Amino acid sequence: MAGTNSIVLRGVTKEYKRDSFRIPVLVDLDLSVAEGEYLALMGPSGSGKTTLLNLIAGLDRPTTGSVVVQGQEIGSMSESEVTRWRADHVGFIFQLYNLIPVLSAFENVELPLLLKSLSKRSRRDRVMTALKVVGLAGREDHYPRQLSGGQEQRVAIARAIVTDPYLIVADEPTGDLDRNSAGEILELLELLNVEFQKTIVMVTHDPLAAQRARRLLHLDKGKLVDDVVKEAGSMSVAS
C-alpha cells in the first residue's frame, strides 16, 4: 500500500491572530502521507485536525514550514495558483454535503468540470460515470431536497471524484448521517481508496469511520500525539 510520500509537511506551524493574541493551532508538525494512503485525523475539538486538513487541501497556508503535495510547494503558491491546483488535484467532501440546492444532482457533480475545457458530451460521460460509482445513476435529475442525507453525501462524493483528483479530503463525512448511511459512505470511501487508489485524508470524530482508515493520526493541542498504521490483521505505531 505504501507508495512514495506524496504529501510532506515539514516544521509546519499555524497561528491565528485574534485581536492582539496569537493562537497556535498547529505546532511544528511533521507529517508524510504516502500515495494511495487512507488517513484519518482524530482529536478533541481545537486540536488542529481541521486546520491540518485545510493545509493539506490548499485552503490555508502555514505560518511557518512547508506543505508539499506531489512535489509542489502549495504553501507558497499564489491564491490563483493554489485555486487552480485544487481544481485539478483535490476533491472535497463536507460534513453537511454543501450541494448547491438550485442545481440537480447531475449539475452539482458537473460543477468542477465546468472549470475544464471539456465538451458537453465529455462532461456528461464523466458525470454519469461518477454517479454510477456512487450508486446514484438514475437519480441525476433529482434536486438535493429530493434526496436523503446519505444520497446527498453520495452526490457530494461524486462531485469530489468527477475530475479524477489525486487527493480526496473529507471533513466529518459521516457526521450528519445515521448509522446505515454512514456505513454506506464509508464503504464508498474505502472503494475509492482500494480500487481507484485515491489518497484520502479524513477528519472524523466517529470511531467507526476511523476504523475504516488504514492510518490513524491523533492530534492534541496542535501536535501529533499518536500515529497508528493498520496493517492487515494488526496495528502498528508509525511514530
Next chain:
Amino acid sequence: MKFLTYILRNARRNPVRSVLTIATTALTLFLMMILTSFFAVNDEVATSSGVHNRIFVLNSQGFAGRLPIVRVREISELPGVVAASPLSWFGGKYNEEKMPFAQFGVDADTYFTVEEELTVPADQLKAFKENKDAAAIGRKLADERKIKLGDPLPLGRDLYPVDLKLTVRAIYDGPANSDLRMCLFHWSYLDDTLKQYSSTAGGNAGCIMVRCKSGDRVPTLCREIDTAYLNTDNPTRSQTEEAFTKFFVEMLGDLKGMVRWIGMAVGLSLILVGANALAMAMRERTTEVAVLKAIGFNRQLVLFLVLAEAMIVAGLGGLIGAIGSKLLFDYVDLSQFAAGLLPFFYIPWLTAVVGLVASLLIGFVSGIVPAYMASRLSVINGLRKVV
C-alpha cells in the same frame, strides 16, 4: 454559456425577492421612458421635420403679438417660397369641453401644400377649399370622437368672442409623427365672423407657415423676412420648423434638466435597491460561495457569476420597463388622453435601448460591491459560517 444555468437558477432562487427587484426596475424605467420620451420625441420630430424645408414666422414678441394677414401673401411671393399659410389658433370649446383639440384658421388653398406630408382625398380637399365653413380634421380626431364627413363641428367661444359653426368636409391623414387630431378651418371664415361682431381681433395671421423650395434657401429666407419687417409695428422672428418645435419645450423652462436630475436620482435609488437585494442573497449563500472557491472557482469567476446575476435581474426589469413600454405605446396612443396638448406620443427606439442599457449598467453597479465581497471571501471562514 457553461455557467448560464447556475446564474439563472440563482437569479430566481428567491422568487419574491427577484420579482420585486425586477418590478421596481421595470416600473421605474417605464415612468422614466414616458418622461424622457417627451423630449426625445420632440427632438426626433424637430430633426426629421428638416426635410420639409419649412419656416415658421412669428411676431418677435411671440404668440401674443400680431402678424398682419397681408404678410402671408407678401411672404408667399418671395423667391424660393412654394407656399405660405396663416396658422391662427382658435382655442374654442367643443361640447363645453375646454381645449379639446388644436384648432387653426388656415389658408385652405395652400395649407396642404405647405404641410405636404398630410394627405387628403382629392374630392374632400376640393370640398374643404370650396366651402367657407368647412373643417378638415385629422383621422385620429375623427376616430376617437366618431365624427364623420358632413357632421357639424361647432366650436364655442373661449379665446375669441365668437362661435364657429363648421361642417366636416375633409379628413386628413399623415405619418405617425404628425398631429392627426387638429381641426383646420378657413382663416377667412374666422376673420369674417370676428368682423360681424365688430371684434378688433381680426386680421391677425397668428403664425405664418412657409414651405421653401430647398433647404439651402431656408436660413437666407428667415433673415430676409425678419429684415424686411424689422422696422415695422410688428417685427418678426422667423425660424426653421426644427427650431420652432424645440421652442415649445424651451418655453417650459429647464424641464429637461429637471427630468435629467430626476433620472439620476432614480438610477441611484435602483442601484441601492439592487445592491441591497443582492447583498442579502449573497449573505445567504456565503457557504455556497466558499464551496465553489474550494472546488476551484477563482475570484474572477465568482465575481463574474455574481455580476452576471445582478445584470440579468436588472436587465429583465429593463426589458419589461424600457422595451415593454416602447411596444406598449406603439399600440396604445397615450396622446389621446392628453387633451390635445400632446399631438402624438411614442417612445423612440433609441430611448428604449438607452433605457435597457441603463438598466444593465444599474445591475452592474449594484452588483459590484456584493460581487467583490463574494470574490474575496475566505474559503475557511465561509465554510465555518452558519447562515
